[in-house]
Amino acid sequence: MTTATAHRGTPVGRLTVLYDADCPLCVHVRHWLLRQRQLVPLDLVPAGSQRARRLFPDLDHDATLREVTVVGDRGQVYRASAAWIVCLWALAEHRPRAHWLATPAGRPLARAAVLTAARWRQARGGPGRTDGGCADGHCEMPGPPG
Template identity: 55%
Template sequence: MRELTVLYDAHCPLCRRFKDWLAAQRPATNGQGGVVRLRFVAAGSTYARALYPGLDHEATLREVTVVADDGSVYVGDRAWIVCLWATWEHRHTAVRLASPSLRPVARAIVQAAAGLRSWTSVRGGGDYADGCDGQCDRQG
């Protein structure tokens, strides 16, 4: 795995903060002599729809979604875990959270974040503010 595309809700302050935090992390190695590159795309944007026409883009606005360069799609707690896995400092935590014994903890954390997200969301009507099509959030 060389690249992960993180689809995040650009209207959600919590999602934007997570994106910024994740972008600032040191990337982990991919085991093939390189690093795991992260790309961030506003969920539901014109660009996201063009990149991944087969995804349920309304669902990507409700839950963080990550698409790997091999076509694998991770949603919810799996997406959060793979994001942590892509970082040098937090890979060990991701491996632990992915284990059967700690997976319920990962789900609970994601559910708690979703609850906070509903309090901080400023999205109105599902449209992007100021006519943004999400391409301004592309990196790479």
């Protein structure tokens, strides 16, 4: 696999989002992405699954369970905040926001959002938990701050 920066001039026709199917927040975001109008089609595939391993045999699948990873149809690989930005870029209503988040002024906010989500996931038990990181197997989504 190559990095996104190696393919700056390569157009993206389709994106595959690898998400943690055992994480309630990740599943919530998956459903949200599917409800949005997509300018670039998004395929959502559980990270670490047999399908993901078959589609992307050269990818570090353990790493995809630790941080969100998006793979472009031309081999581009986006991780962490770049993955969230490219997901927003694929959506009709959020493309302008993605352009701003990709700027030097917006990058810190994108990084903070990804770090916040990662901390929440870690507090819930981290990736790979079959109960979604919750003792009774029923997790609630995080509420608003404060």
